[in-house]
Amino acid sequence: MRKRRGRLPYPPGPRAEPFLGHLRKVPKTYDESAYREMAKKYGEIIYLDILGKELVLLNSEKVANDLLDKRSSIYSDRPQLPFHDMIGWTDTLALLHYGSNFLKMRKLVQDQLTRKKCTLFEDIQLHQRRLLIQNLFHSPEKFIAHLKRFVTAVVLEIAYGRRVVSDDDQFLINAATIDELVAASGTTGLVILDFIPILKYVPSWVPGAWYSQFAQSEIVFPLLQPVKVILNGLAAARPIVKAIKDYGLTVVQQDLAAGKAQISFSSMHLEELMRQNRDTKEEVERLNLAAFQLYTAGGETTWSAMETFFLAMLIFPDSQREAQKELDQCVGHGRLPDFGDRENLPYLNCVVQEVLRWYPVVPLGLPHRVMQDDIYEGMFIPKGTTVIANVRLMLTNEEIYHDPFRFIPERYLPKPEGKGEPLPNTAFGFGRRICPGRWLAESEMWVAIASILSVFDIKPIQNAEGVDIIPKAEFHDSMTRYIIH
Numbered sequence: 001m002r003k004r005r006g007r008l009p010y011p012p013g014p015r016a017e018p019f020l021g022h023l024r025k026v027p028k029t030y031d032e033s034a035y036r037e038m039a040k041k042y043g044e045i046i047y048l049d050i051l052g053k054e055l056v057l058l059n060s061e062k063v064a065n066d067l068l069d070k071r072s073s074i075y076s077d078r079p080q081l082p083f084h085d086m087i088g089w090t091d092t093l094a095l096l097h098y099g100s101n102f103l104k105m106r107k108l109v110q111d112q113l114t115r116k117k118c119t120l121f122e123d124i125q126l127h128q129r130r131l132l133i134q135n136l137f138h139s140p141e142k143f144i145a146h147l148k149r150f151v152t153a154v155v156l157e158i159a160y161g162r163r164v165v166s167d168d169d170q171f172l173i174n175a176a177t178i179d180e181l182v183a184a185s186g187t188t189g190l191v192i193l194d195f196i197p198i199l200k201y202v203p204s205w206v207p208g209a210w211y212s213q214f215a216q217s218e219i220v221f222p223l224l225q226p227v228k229v230i231l232n233g234l235a236a237a238r239p240i241v242k243a244i245k246d247y248g249l250t251v252v253q254q255d256l257a258a259g260k261a262q263i264s265f266s267s268m269h270l271e272e273l274m275r276q277n278r279d280t281k282e283e284v285e286r287l288n289l290a291a292f293q294l295y296t297a298g299g300e301t302t303w304s305a306m307e308t309f310f311l312a313m314l315i316f317p318d319s320q321r322e323a324q325k326e327l328d329q330c331v332g333h334g335r336l337p338d339f340g341d342r343e344n345l346p347y348l349n350c351v352v353q354e355v356l357r358w359y360p361v362v363p364l365g366l367p368h369r370v371m372q373d374d375i376y377e378g379m380f381i382p383k384g385t386t387v388i389a390n391v392r393l394m395l396t397n398e399e400i401y402h403d404p405f406r407f408i409p410e411r412y413l414p415k416p417e418g419k420g421e422p423l424p425n426t427a428f429g430f431g432r433r434i435c436p437g438r439w440l441a442e443s444e445m446w447v448a449i450a451s452i453l454s455v456f457d458i459k460p461i462q463n464a465e466g467v468d469i470i471p472k473a474e475f476h477d478s479m480t481r482y483i484i485h
């Protein structure tokens, strides 16, 4: 353990090399078994220095809660993310630095998405799930597209009051472009890589370096092809992001002027600002970014979780049958489940939780940054350190979750039916940055999962010999995680 100028030690970690620090000691992509080994060796909190960038990895829920939750007042900043800055991404809530603008924008979003207020959006979800079921019935092979459309349509209607009516709706196209950008934040980092080739070796999970994984991948992002052709760089995406950011609120402003705006997050706040004569450029821009964040943060994450649900049902068919048995008993065959059934379907509720735990959508959470020097259990954590919660490790901790790599929904049921294991709340992050959309996400997942299982069996396709092809649980990691097809 190194000493900080002869005083308190940093948290433990591998031995560093001059200049490179721990660059060569950590795996290049997010290799969870390597980080598991590291955690076994060095413990709940690990210090790493990668080319002078100080990082602390938190490996247990206790330490994450102690720092990110209980000391939230100093652990709620985000690190500098130059590549995301280049595409004009860092003024959105999720990446915004802590400060008064963040607090105001966070309040706007959070107040709208409380557990209670989410019930206001149930009709939107019920309408969209009906379309989801119809779409799955007509073209089950396009289930990923249907899931994307479902989650995107829900958040779009909440944000802007616009109902998606066709697949070529401009809002859907914008959302798809944004999804690609989030995933490809890297490819476009090639510009920087050209200048500082050593960055290629920075592990892709290091915040701001997601690009390095994609720089070498062969993932194709069709909507972004023109961007790559023009400049092969992130900066070229900036005007696209700006245009998409402004699109939604402009539509709402036009609808309001024409007297045909539907009630939505944007219309309500805009009208309120106008009523109070507070519709300054700054306030309107904050609202614009908050609305934009609703559908960017709320789309890909929830869709990715739904995709994980399909995978789990293929690999663990017994859980599917158990949930269907419960649905048959409680809801019967004459109707689709609705939110009133939620409390009567304990097993199904556990399925939703287990999807969030089994393969968390954001396995390393979003990075936090400590705003002042701190001391934790005798260890020194310098101001400016990036703090990463290894959520995947926490949610597969054998001391908390038995047989953690298996999908076992009943683990959450009280004893003796279940094991009374804790719900995987850490999947939504920590402290003042905890996901404000968590109630909505769970509600969308619930209604989609309950409806799908009440009318369909999820089964694997078969090869020419009639043998089931069960996909592997393999994921791409970008900011969120999604399944390799």
Ligand code: HEM
Binding pocket: 093, 094, 095, 096, 106, 109, 155, 293, 294, 295, 297, 298, 299, 301, 302, 305, 361, 362, 365, 366, 367, 368, 427, 428, 429, 430, 431, 432, 433, 434, 435, 436, 437, 438, 440, 441
């Ligand atoms: C299964 C679905 C979802 C998962 C797993 C998820 C997870 C997360 C995580 C891990 C964070 C970072 C928390 C931290 O920094 O400690 C986050 C932030 C955020 N999420 Fe979600 N999320 C989901 C759905 C949603 C939805 C539906 C919305 C809104 C409609 C949303 C809006 C946001 C926003 C605005 C932030 C940034 C908060 C901030 O930085 O203060 N999320 N989410």
